[in-house]
Amino acid sequence: MKCHYEVLAVERNANEEDLKKAYRKLALKWHPDKNLNNQEEATAQFRLVQQAYDVLSDPQERAFYDRHREQIIRGGFDNDYKDNSLNVYQYFTASCYSGYADDEKGFYAVYREIFKTLAAEDSEFTKDGDSDFEIPEFGDSQSVFEEVVQPFYAYWQSYCTRKTYTWLDKYDIRQGPNRWTVRQMEKENKKIRDKARKERNEEVRALVAFVRKRDRRVQAQQRLLQERAAENARRVQQLREQQRQQRLEQLASFREAEWSRGDQHEDQLKQMEAAIARQFGEEISGDDASNSDEDDADNNLYCPACDKIFKTDKSFKNHEGSKKHRENLARLKEVMLEEDELMNGELPATDTKSIGESTDSSGSPLPAASRRTRKKRRRPAATLEPADAGEAGPSSDGEAAAAVAALRLQESPQPTDTASAGPGPGPAPPKLKGKKAKDARKKARAEQQQQHQQTVAPEEEDKANEIMCQVCRSEFQSKNKLFDHLKKTGHAVLKDSKAAGAHSTEQKKGKKKR
Numbered sequence: 230m231k232c233h234y235e236v237l238a239v240e241r242n243a244n245e246e247d248l249k250k251a252y253r254k255l256a257l258k259w260h261p262d263k264n265l266n267n268q269e270e271a272t273a274q275f276r277l278v279q280q281a282y283d284v285l286s287d288p289q290e291r292a293f294y295d296r297h298r299e300q301i302i303r304g305g306f307d308n309d310y311k312d313n314s315l316n317v318y319q320y321f322t323a324s325c326y327s328g329y330a331d332d333e334k335g336f337y338a339v340y341r342e343i344f345k346t347l348a349a350e351d352s353e354f355t356k357d358g359d360s361d362f363e364i365p366e367f368g369d370s371q372s373v374f375e376e377v378v379q380p381f382y383a384y385w386q387s388y389c390t391r392k393t394y395t396w397l398d399k400y401d402i403r404q405g406p407n408r409w410t411v412r413q414m415e416k417e418n419k420k421i422r423d424k425a426r427k428e429r430n431e432e433v434r435a436l437v438a439f440v441r442k443r444d445r446r447v448q449a450q451q452r453l454l455q456e457r458a459a460e461n462a463r464r465v466q467q468l469r470e471q472q473r474q475q476r477l478e479q480l481a482s483f484r485e486a487e488w489s490r491g492d493q494h495e496d497q498l499k500q501m502e503a504a505i506a507r508q509f510g511e512e513i514s515g516d517d518a519s520n521s522d523e524d525d526a527d528n529n530l531y532c533p534a535c536d537k538i539f540k541t542d543k544s545f546k547n548h549e550g551s552k553k554h555r556e557n558l559a560r561l562k563e564v565m566l567e568e569d570e571l572m573n574g575e576l577p578a579t580d581t582k583s584i585g586e587s588t589d590s591s592g593s594p595l596p597a598a599s600r601r602t603r604k605k606r607r608r609p610a611a612t613l614e615p616a617d618a619g620e621a622g623p624s625s626d627g628e629a630a631a632a633v634a635a636l637r638l639q640e641s642p643q644p645t646d647t648a649s650a651g652p653g654p655g656p657a658p659p660k661l662k663g664k665k666a667k668d669a670r671k672k673a674r675a676e677q678q679q680q681h682q683q684t685v686a687p688e689e690e691d692k693a694n695e696i697m698c699q700v701c702r703s704e705f706q707s708k709n710k711l712f713d714h715l716k717k718t719g720h721a722v723l724k725d726s727k728a729a730g731a732h733s734t735e736q737k738k739g740k741k742k743r
Contacts, residue, residue: 232298336444344367351391388430401414530542532549533712533713572699
């Protein structure tokens with residue numbers, strides 16, 4: 230059966246006006262009255278033109294015809310159409326060709342005709358928009374790979390047939406009683422067509438894989454690519470070896486710059502140390518300098534209160550902020566004050582109980598609360614006068630005692646003018662409140678502090694140079710050095726510290742008031 234569009238010689242997207250013009254033209258041409266000499270053929274052609282125009286001029290019939298064009302052309306729904314597609318399974322063997330020459334029975338001639346036939350079958354179902362597309366040809370044994378072979382296999386390895394397989398439809402949708410039934414019929418018909426199309430695609434793609442595996446042109450291209458890959462690998466390896474040799478030569482000829490040599494820095498450092506030593510009149514050898522640096526580092530990171538040595542400055546600073554360190558430091562200061570007063574002759578040498586009470590039976594320091602309680606018990610009933618404090622010991626050792634006595638004298642209540650004028654209580658001074666009382670207290674503290682500095686400052690300057698060991702009578706510049714000496718030599722002795730404890734307690738309270 231011939232297509233209606235071909236009968237009228239119009240495009241499939243022709244409008245109604247184009248259809249009328251084509252119909253009138255063909256009707257005049259094939260009308261029986263115009264062809265008296267050939268009435269039979271004219272009558273048959275005129276009938277075809279009339280049928281084509283009747284179908285295409287009706288919008289509904291034209292839409293149905295467009296959907297089922299291939300099926301109507303190939304015999305309608307009576308299943309009398311036979312698919313004459315090429316059977317590709319007979320070409321999956323090497324017996325269908327002989328040799329790889331370009332003769333009639335050769336590999337390239339046989340498969341060239343096969344793929345040309347497959348392309349011709351698809352061309353019947355080509356749409357108007359795809360008519361300009363050309364299917365690549367198979368070529369011959371001398372075809373260039375990039376121009377012929379590669380485009381051919383690129384197309385056929387992803388082959389999709391253009392056949393619609395509408396002649397395989399099982400149901401005639403024109404017989405559907407309602408719309409739902411028609412849709413179900415179309416769905417079943419579509420499944421059948423898709424299955425047939427998929428099977429055809431798999432057949433042709435399998436044939437293409439079979440041919441490509443035996444194509445000498447493809448094999449030659451693969452060998453060429455392998456040779457190129459091996460050549461590239463050899464060049465890369467050669468380049469790496471050259472670079473390696475260059476690096477070895479550079480390392481062999483490398484000379485360190487003068488400014489980056491470490492021994493030069495060491496020499497400069499030694500020269501600077503020697504210059505400093507000559508400036509201060511000292512001679513420090515390399516070993517002594519290193520030992521002195523280590524000793525300084527150990528001394529800087531040593532805590533005498535806790536008897537610990539730290540490796541880093543950070544750990545030492547963290548230790549200084551700990552609560553245990555502060556407690557041990559307070560205890561050490563207390564013991565130092567007691568021993569200081571003991572050495573200055575303020576406490577009797579026979580009373581050693583007060584110093585011994587600061588430790589328990591195992592030698593560990595007691596809690597601070599118990600010591601404060603004992604200090605309160607050791608406080609004397611009456612304070613010393615400045616004259617008595619000066620006579621408490623020798624002139625060389627009684628300066629600290631005189632300072633403590635002066636401080637106590639300032640802290641003791643002084644008689645007022647009203648009390649010395651006569652017996653009886655005088656008028657009480659007005660009681661200050663708020664800011665005035667606070668200012669009065671600040672003023673009194675400032676006066677006491679000024680009097681204390683005037684009294685104690687010259688005595689403390691003389692006392693700083695009179696720290697000595699009671700056993701070997703060696704003098705030291707600071708108490709820390711004295712304690713280091715006592716720790717190394719074991720010259721520490723217990724002395725009577727009852728009075729010294731009382732004086733130190735009064736002195737601490739005086740400092741707190743200030």
